[in-house]
Amino acid sequence: MFLFLFGSYNLILIAAAVVPAIFLLIKVYQSDRLEKEPPRLILSLVGCGILATIIAMIGETVGGWLIKGITNHMTYDLILYFIIVAGFEEGAKYFFLRRRTWYNVNFNCQYDAVLYAVAVSLGFALWENISYVFSYGFGTALVRAVTAIPGHACFGVFMGCWYGNAKRADNFGYPEKCSLYSIMALVVPMLLHGTYDFIATRAEDRYTWIFIAFVAIMFVISFNLVKKLSDQDRYIV
16 A cells, blocks of 8 residues: 555656646747647657756766866855756757757757757656656745746757747758857847746845746747747748
């Protein structure tokens, strides 16, 4: 009986960690109106996001060790959250995104880039969330369901916007624009991710309201971007 209850509780934790990510991915997938992507490709991108957590974990461990001698707390936090955490997490996502989709024959519409990037980001968030939930419990799952998981999805939306522009520029023979947009596909999510983590870890009460405002604005902009890019989707080949 104890093993049954323990197993049931674990299943509840896993569901609490996974369901929000699946829900968001389905909503973004349903917004792909011009030409649906193969489910197998999307699932593989979710898997890529899970693999990205391994690279990020190693990178963050090494990076944290390299900066442990910095005594100024503000400098330490800025480097930690904007360069090490955001850099390795968004960098790992972008690495797998590009490796899996850049030359894929299905990548022929601009909205595809948003769907691909969100799939990788939610794969990352899903796996990260499972570890957090098993470490800190069901309450953490509820909080992360409305903060961290949608946050990763938003980072993916911004990455996908620029990634799609880069692919379109490459297809139409604009290598300089392609390079610029590719850089922006990494830098913009890094800045958003770093800002998110930096504000979220501040101890002062006033940062709670700043964090809520930042998250709300980011969510609204991301939602509108998904709707706009879905409505205005176009072939890029």
